[in-house]
Amino acid sequence: MARYVERLRVPWWWWVATAMLAGLFAAELWRGVNTVPAWLPFALALGLAAAGLWWLGRIEIRVTDDELVVDDARLPLTAIADVVPINAAGRRELLGPAADPMAFVIQRPWLPTAAQVLLDDPADPTPYWVISTARPVELAAAVTAARAAASSPGGSGRR
Incomplete structure (x- = not known):
């Protein structure tokens, strides 16, 4: 049983700023390469950005009855x-x-x-x-x- 649990998540505003930057990058890519479907650059950029932010906030700190886990x-x-x-x-x-x-x-x-x-x-x-x-x-x-x-x-x- 854990006595203490904390996940080191990124701040909420990082998600907003990253989504806006990924959307801007995807729009630039979509406008420059018109041979791909319009949704593809947006899906890839936003998906990669979300995966990156999740990865940055994946660390968990836990104190159990017999150990400290980081x-x-x-x-x-x-x-x-x-x-x-x-x-x-x-x-x-x-x-x-x-x-x-x-x-x-x-x-x-x-x-x-x-x-x-x-x-x-x-x-x-x-x-x-x-x-x-x-x-x-x-x-x-x-x-x-x-x-x-x-x-x-x-x-x-x-x-």
Whole structure:
């Protein structure tokens, strides 16, 4: 059962702007190449644009009773030392001058905030994860609650 689920979707206005740009491109193509049916450039351009936006917003963050899942990456809660919510300025610093090249990063430029997941696993050379999220405080609280529930007597006990 998931304690927290978030999909990193693109903003709604990206769909509108992309549809307008794809329509403009299709109209230009249709006017320049009159040997194809009129609907074909529009169907292809709008379909490719929608597929691209869907692909950009496909990443899902999930906190379960025993792990943090970001897209296809899985991190056991036992390997997490702490989760720190990061504001826009902190994210810019963490991904810029203070960046560690060994860090695991899932960054989406349309999301100004992030969460830094500090790791406590001597076998893993990754010092931390940086995950773009619209709700960093809720993500940190969900991981903390799941870790507390797992370590309490009568917790899930699965490791």
